[in-house]
Amino acid sequence: MKTLLSAAICAVALVSAPAFASKDLATAKGCLACHSQGADTKIGPGYQAVAKKYAGQKDVEGKLAAFIRAGSPAGSKTMWGGPMPMPANPGVSEADAKTLAAWVLGGAK
Numbered sequence: 001m002k003t004l005l006s007a008a009i010c011a012v013a014l015v016s017a018p019a020f021a022s023k024d025l026a027t028a029k030g031c032l033a034c035h036s037q038g039a040d041t042k043i044g045p046g047y048q049a050v051a052k053k054y055a056g057q058k059d060v061e062g063k064l065a066a067f068i069r070a071g072s073p074a075g076s077k078t079m080w081g082g083p084m085p086m087p088a089n090p091g092v093s094e095a096d097a098k099t100l101a102a103w104v105l106g107g108a109k
């Protein structure tokens with residue numbers, strides 16, 4: 001029982017810790033230079049607007065993680081109607097991209 005309890009506490013710690021880590025990650029990777037955490041558009045869409053766009057859709061996290069690393073597909077029209085597509089982020093690992101995608105989809109809090 002004691003083991004179970006500490007496992008549960010560990011799980012909670014693991015789940016709640018990335019809330020801060022993800023913002024730090026987004027800052028470190030330069031995401032917040034172009035994106036706000038709110039709904040307003042900077043150069044790219046605000047993360048709350050992205051979360052709203054994909055709300056309730058399945059399998060989005062993996063697609064978004066791939067997008068975060070690769071940027072907008074070459075020659076594509078911008079999805080958000082902004083002046084520029086998103087550049088690729090080669091400095092973002094697959095694991096980091098998943099963390100960031102999950103954070104964005106969760107409303108970037």
Ligand code: HEC
Pocket residue numbers: 026029030031032033034035043044045050053064067068072077078079080081082084085086087089092100101104
């Ligand atoms: C140089 C500016 C810039 C940087 C840096 C940048 N983005 Fe973007 N991002 C954009 C723009 C512009 C768009 C909108 C593209 C479009 O309309 O097609 C966008 C779109 C997005 C979207 C929405 C994709 C969709 O399917 O609607 C996500 C999520 C995103 N960016 C995450 C990130 C993350 C995470 C980082 C950091 C690793 C990052 N961005 C760094 C400019 C940037």
